[in-house]
Amino acid sequence: MNKKIVIIGAGGHAKVIIDIFKSMKKYEIIGVTSSDKIKRIISGIPILGNDLVLKDLYKKGVKNAFVAIGDCKLRDKIFDYANKIGFNIVNAISPFTNISSTVKIGLGVAIMPGASINVDSVIEDNVIINTNASIDHDNIIEKSVHIAPGCNLAGNVTVEEGSFLGIGSKVIPKISIGKWSIIGAGSVIIKNVPSNTTVFGVPAKVVKFNN
Ligand code: JB2
Numbered sequence: 001m002n003k004k005i006v007i008i009g010a011g012g013h014a015k016v017i018i019d020i021f022k023s024m025k026k027y028e029i030i031g032v033t034s035s036d037k038i039k040r041i042i043s044g045i046p047i048l049g050n051d052l053v054l055k056d057l058y059k060k061g062v063k064n065a066f067v068a069i070g071d072c073k074l075r076d077k078i079f080d081y082a083n084k085i086g087f088n089i090v091n092a093i094s095p096f097t098n099i100s101s102t103v104k105i106g107l108g109v110a111i112m113p114g115a116s117i118n119v120d121s122v123i124e125d126n127v128i129i130n131t132n133a134s135i136d137h138d139n140i141i142e143k144s145v146h147i148a149p150g151c152n153l154a155g156n157v158t159v160e161e162g163s164f165l166g167i168g169s170k171v172i173p174k175i176s177i178g179k180w181s182i183i184g185a186g187s188v189i190i191k192n193v194p195s196n197t198t199v200f201g202v203p204a205k206v207v208k209f210n211n
Helices: 012-024 051-059 072-085
Strands: 004-008 028-033 045-049 064-067 197-200 205-209
Touching: 004 012, 004 051, 012 028, 028 051, 045 051, 051 072, 064 072
Parallel strands: 004 028, 004 064, 028 045
Antiparallel strands: 197 205
């Protein structure tokens, strides 16, 4: 197995991802890419340049990659770019999670320490299930969603592509959250959320329609 991996992104999220890859002991992190020209090293890992170096790295035998950027739109775009280059986009799953063996997990998924995912849920590509979040049974978490730390999703919840659930938000059973919506921190979702909407509060109400 080719163990070499490049991490795309060099901020706070990348630090957590590097920590998870170190504890997984499966890959050899050869470097990270960043748009930030100032930093040279992160968590002891060298910054190799911006994403223009990715094609060359792939040609030189680095076949694995992980997109470690919190922003959902940017992570979605870079995931597709890395996929197109041909990278094997792997998962960063902390050994300190509680995931049912029935859960289906896509590619490029981050599951942070303390997260729980219950029976028959589906976690699609490029999703972040952040620290101590809980996803109950039969959830569908679509591509490039970010479930922030401490969120609790009850059974049969669907979160459509690209949406962001802010820290500590809670969702009652059978709710559907549309694409590219934003749920403000600490909100409680008791009604379906349309796509491209920002909601906030207890219970959550629409505060903005996004373009
Ligand atoms: O196009 C890009 C690019 N744009 C920004 N390509 C690459 N390779 N890197 C890019 N970046 C990098 O994202 C910047 O160089 C910087 O290193 C990083 C953004 O860092 P920041 O710490 O602001 O955000 P983050 O995405 O690492 O973490 C956010 O999301 C996490 C889930 C923060 O809100 C964290 O607190 C949160 N835990």
